[in-house]
Amino acid sequence: MTDSNILLRVENLCKEFPIDDGFIARRRGTVRSVHAVNDVSFDIAAGETFGLVGESGCGKSTTGRCIMRLTEPTSGKVLFEGRDVAKMNRAELKAMRREMQFIFQDPYASLNPRMTIGEIVSEPLVIHGTVPDKAERERIVRELLDTVGLNPEHINRYPHEFSGGQCQRVGIARAFALRPKLIICDEPVSALDVSIQAQVLNLLDDLQKEYGTAYLFIAHDLSVVQHISDRVAVMYLGNMMEYSDWKTLYAEPCHPYTQSLLSAVPIPDPDIQASRNRIILRGDPPSPINPPSGCPFHTRCPIAKARCSQEKPQLREVLPGHFCACHYAEPTPIKESSIELDAVTE
Amino acid sequence: MFGLGLKKRNTQDLRNTPIPEGHHLLEVNDLKMYFHTEDGIVKAVNGVSYTLDRGETLGVVGESGSGKSVTSLTIMGLIPMPPGKVEGGDVLYRGKSLISMSEEELEGVRGNDIAMIFQDPMTSLNPVYTIGRQLSEGMRLHKGMSKKDALARSVELLRMVGIPNPEQRVQEYPHEFSGGMRQRVMIAMALACEPDILIADEPTTALDVTIQAQIIELMEEMQQKNGNAIIMITHDLGVVADIADKIMVMYAGSPVEFGSRDEIFYAPMHPYTWGLNRSIPEPEIGEKHPLTPIKGNPPSLVDLPEGCVFAPRCPYATEKCFKEVPPTYVTESGHYAKCHYSGNAEFVRANAPETSRTRKVAATPTEDERLKKGGRAS
Numbered sequence: 001m002t003d004s005n006i007l008l009r010v011e012n013l014c015k016e017f018p019i020d021d022g023f024i025a026r027r028r029g030t031v032r033s034v035h036a037v038n039d040v041s042f043d044i045a046a047g048e049t050f051g052l053v054g055e056s057g058c059g060k061s062t063t064g065r066c067i068m069r070l071t072e073p074t075s076g077k078v079l080f081e082g083r084d085v086a087k088m089n090r091a092e093l094k095a096m097r098r099e100m101q102f103i104f105q106d107p108y109a110s111l112n113p114r115m116t117i118g119e120i121v122s123e124p125l126v127i128h129g130t131v132p133d134k135a136e137r138e139r140i141v142r143e144l145l146d147t148v149g150l151n152p153e154h155i156n157r158y159p160h161e162f163s164g165g166q167c168q169r170v171g172i173a174r175a176f177a178l179r180p181k182l183i184i185c186d187e188p189v190s191a192l193d194v195s196i197q198a199q200v201l202n203l204l205d206d207l208q209k210e211y212g213t214a215y216l217f218i219a220h221d222l223s224v225v226q227h228i229s230d231r232v233a234v235m236y237l238g239n240m241m242e243y244s245d246w247k248t249l250y251a252e253p254c255h256p257y258t259q260s261l262l263s264a265v266p267i268p269d270p271d272i273q274a275s276r277n278r279i280i281l282r283g284d285p286p287s288p289i290n291p292p293s294g295c296p297f298h299t300r301c302p303i304a305k306a307r308c309s310q311e312k313p314q315l316r317e318v319l320p321g322h323f324c325a326c327h328y329a330e331p332t333p334i335k336e337s338s339i340e341l342d343a344v345t346e
Numbered sequence: 347m348f349g350l351g352l353k354k355r356n357t358q359d360l361r362n363t364p365i366p367e368g369h370h371l372l373e374v375n376d377l378k379m380y381f382h383t384e385d386g387i388v389k390a391v392n393g394v395s396y397t398l399d400r401g402e403t404l405g406v407v408g409e410s411g412s413g414k415s416v417t418s419l420t421i422m423g424l425i426p427m428p429p430g431k432v433e434g435g436d437v438l439y440r441g442k443s444l445i446s447m448s449e450e451e452l453e454g455v456r457g458n459d460i461a462m463i464f465q466d467p468m469t470s471l472n473p474v475y476t477i478g479r480q481l482s483e484g485m486r487l488h489k490g491m492s493k494k495d496a497l498a499r500s501v502e503l504l505r506m507v508g509i510p511n512p513e514q515r516v517q518e519y520p521h522e523f524s525g526g527m528r529q530r531v532m533i534a535m536a537l538a539c540e541p542d543i544l545i546a547d548e549p550t551t552a553l554d555v556t557i558q559a560q561i562i563e564l565m566e567e568m569q570q571k572n573g574n575a576i577i578m579i580t581h582d583l584g585v586v587a588d589i590a591d592k593i594m595v596m597y598a599g600s601p602v603e604f605g606s607r608d609e610i611f612y613a614p615m616h617p618y619t620w621g622l623n624r625s626i627p628e629p630e631i632g633e634k635h636p637l638t639p640i641k642g643n644p645p646s647l648v649d650l651p652e653g654c655v656f657a658p659r660c661p662y663a664t665e666k667c668f669k670e671v672p673p674t675y676v677t678e679s680g681h682y683a684k685c686h687y688s689g690n691a692e693f694v695r696a697n698a699p700e701t702s703r704t705r706k707v708a709a710t711p712t713e714d715e716r717l718k719k720g721g722r723a724s
Contacts, residue, residue: 055554163643193409194581198625198639220554227627227634264559266584268626270607273587280563281556284524 007182007214008067009043013076015062019289034288036062038238038296039076041315046181049208049215051229051246053222053261055285059238060218064184067216068100069093080182098128101175105187107167111159117170118155121145124177144173148203165196169203176207184216189224201228222265226250234258237288237296240315242329244322254318254329257297295326303328359488361459361542366441370397371575372421372543377435379413379420382428386648390416392599393435396592398543403569403576405590405607407583407622411644413599414579418545422462423452439543458488461536465548467528471520477504477531478516484538503534507564526557530564537568544569545577550585562588583626587611595619598645598655605681615675615683615694617660623699654685662687662697 015037025031037059044050052060066073069085078085080096088096101124104110111120121141125131131140142152148169159167168188175183185204189197205228208215219225225232226246233243234257242255253259260279267273281300286292292299298308307327315323318330365371379391391413398404408414419425421437421444437444439460444452464470472480481503482496491499497516504512507530520528529549536544546565550558566589569576578589586593586607593610595603595618603616614620621640628635642659645651651658657667666686675688687693 055556165643193644194583194622194625195409195640196643198627198637199641201627202637202639222555223627227637260556264555266558266562266582266588267628268583268587268611268623270587270611273584278559280559282560284526284557 005045006043007046007048007081008216009077009079010063010067011041011077011079013037013040013063013066013078014074015059015066015071016074032289035238035291036288037066037073038291040235040238040240041076042233042240042243044182044214044216047208047212047214048231049217049229051225051232052216052218052235053220053225053232054235055220055261057237057285057288058235059288060220060235061186063235064102064186064216064218068097068102068184070102094128098124098130098178099181101178101180101183103168103171103175103183103185103188106191107164107171108159110171111167113159116156116158117145117150117162120159120170121173121177124174128178130178140177141173144177145170147176147207148173149199163196165192165199168192168200172200172203172207176211176213179211180213182214182216184218186218187220188217190219190221197224204228222250222262234261237285237291239296240325241297242322242324242326243315244319248319248322252319252322254322254324255297255326256301256303256329260302297326359459360440360442360455363440363442369438369441371400371440372398373436373438374417374421375436375438377417377420377437378433379416379425379430380433381430383648388647389599389650390430390647391420392650394594394596394601395435396594396601396604398575398577398592400542400575401569401573402591403578403589405586405593406577406579406596407581407586407593408596409581409644411598411647412596413647414596415547417596418462418547418577418579422456422460422545423447423449424456424462454488457484457541458539459541460543460545461539461541463529463532463536463544463546463549466552467525467532468552470532471528473520476517476519477523481516481531481535481538484535488539499538500534503538504531506537506568507531507534508560509534526553526560529553529557529561533561533564533568537572540572541574543575543577545579547579548581549578551580551582558585565589583622595622598650599647600655600684602656602685603681603683605677606679609679609681613681614698615681615688616656616685617662617697618656619683620697620699621659656685662693 016033016035018031018033021031040063042050052063054060062071065071067078067085073086080100085096118138118141121144122137125137125140131137142155145152145155150166150169159170162170189200192200201224204215207213217225217228229246231243232246232249234241234255236257242249242253242258249258250262253262260281263276263278279302283300286299292309294309294311295313298304301308313325313327315325318324374394374396377391377394381388381390394417396404406414406417416425420432423444432445439455444455478497478500481500482493485491485496485499486493501512501516504515509515509527509530523531550561553561562585565576578586580586590607593605593607594601595610595616597618602618603610603614610619614623624638625640627637640659645655645658653669654667654672657663660667672684672686674682674684676682
């Protein structure tokens with residue numbers, strides 16, 4: 001990837017949410033905070049799909065929201081086409097958001113129930129004033145509805161008249177209305193049934209091929225992320241643990257967390273399922289209010305050593321383009337979908 | 347009601363009565379549960395049949411609104427009637443009809459012989475009672491245990507499901523537990539009276555994958571120990587591949603296919619099962635396979651299509667499918683599918699998905715065949 005090709009660059013992004021412990025804590029200056037995102041860096045090239053996976057509470061959604069400045073990052077840089085999003089004023093931010101759109105998780109909650117889907121899809125065009133002519137706007141909206149697989153005749157219907165999958169198509173049409181360069185998809189299919197999920201994934205794929213839009217695809221489902229992404233990053237407790245192209249990450253995961261995460265995904269094939277060597281992690285993820293010292297994963301890691309609780313591992317390039325934040329990680333090929341734990345523990 | 351003199355229950359457990367000759371542990375015969383609403387009759391469950399024996403796990407797979415939860419709630423007698431009404435069929439537990447049981451008799455079965463784990467561990471626990479009190483309730487009710495004994499048993503149960511420091515945890519409230527821990531408490535509660543049948547309604551859907559793996563492992567462990575049967579309701583084919591012996595695929599209130607796990611995964615006969623298979627992104631190592639989604643949306647249960655319920659979305663549908671309700675095609679092993687063309691071997695061979703999952707099913711007699719020949723699992 002050349003530098004000129006880079007659409008979005010995130011550098012050392014941190015986000016802390018202070019907790020209101022009350023008056024005494026404020027007076028004493030002992031206000032605690034939730035470390036939602038901790039020193040996250042990555043970049044996305046034009047037209048690429050970058051997948052962000054992790055369990056609930058790992059900071060993947062907060063990362064997405066910080067990039068659009070829906071929440072203010074605590075520190076770090078978000079460079080969109082070389083310009084720092086954090087330093088933009090209102091007007092610049094508005095102009096930037098024309099290029100960067102969002103698809104939300106809940107298809108019902110993200111559509112205004114009092115607006116017709118025509119109004120919903122045309123709203124970005126109105127706000128940004130790109131198409132002043134009303135008749136022309138309607139023509140574009142009809143075209144968009146047709147593109148996402150909805151009947152353009154339904155332009156005057158309300159969201160409650162549609163199913164979850166159809167509502168998500170409306171959300172996608174709205175995101176594409178301005179032909180943005182980057183769309184942040186925050187769990188766009190996790191509220192949908194499998195047969196509908198596949199429809200929406202294929203639609204996102206087709207639209208990307210047509211318009212060359214880059215996606216930041218945030219999801220907890222590893223199979224979905226693998227299916228759609230070019231490169232995948234794994235997050236845990238606000239930290240980026242590993243990232244690589246989709247093939248390497250799934251075939252040769254380095255980080256013990258990625259390995260256990262992959263082995264925990266049930267594969268819909270009884271034979272593979274029975275022959276797999278599965279790593280079942282003990283316990284729950286620690287609280288992001290009081291994250292463990294050293295490596296955030298050391299409390300559940302099957303290969304943790306003394307050094308892990310003292311020294312925080314930095315992302316290092318284990319193979320070209322394959323980064324991993326673990327002191328001891330080595331690329332471990334998965335043979336026939338089974339993860340060899342022994343190879344790691346040696 | 348608790349503490350104000352608990353009504354003493356009939357402590358005779360149905361699970362100790364032997365299964366009558368020619369019956370299974372649980373038999374569901376052509377069960378129909380309709381809801382009478384203002385918008386019309388919602389045919390939530392429309393002719394479900396299956397059998398279950400001790401130690402077996404039945405996976406019920408389907409999308410939202412396919413009737414998989416309503417089926418099990420009907421078995422438990424937890425559907426409010428009205429609006430619900432059993433329009434036909436029966437549920438036999440050890441040869442005794444659960445549908446025609448009195449409410450009092452049913453209370454003796456529910457939570458005792460047949461227990462249920464609900465989907466959402468966050469809302470299924472009462473926030474104002476301690477975990478210990480909620481765990482004890484069933485044991486005091488069904489077993490007539492004293493408060494002290496029930497609490498001691500609760501500690502034991504929490505330890506069994508892998509909750510650290512159970513003596514202290516038993517005194518805590520649900521908000522002090524994480525999601526995975528709450529689901530463990532739900533499992534402990536369901537297992538408190540050592541049920542014959544454990545119904546788990548999407549027990550891992552609200553949980554992360556690493557926690558999901560822990561919970562499934564726990565349920566399998568408990569089954570091996572207690573020999574209970576499990577009905578696992580889920581939308582995730584991966585989960586049933588892990589745990590189920592038999593699988594029922596449901597669509598719009600009807601079972602469209604039923605068979606052993608291997609039959610459903612490696613020799614499916616119904617186009618809907620094929621569609622589900624093709625819709626799931628597979629964690630793969632080689633090249634990416636394109637997904638082939640099922641077109642359209644599931645039908646409204648108020649206004650089911652004429653003929654085959656799947657016909658409007660089926661890529662192979664013919665004129666016949668839109669007019670005639672398909673018969674149930676049953677193979678020798680008891681594997682059945684509701685499709686006009688499932689009996690046509692050539693059609694099945696030509697159209698069944700060609701994924702890594704397709705494999706010849708071994709010709710050895712399956713569990714169902716063995717059962718058919720008279721040898722019943724204990």
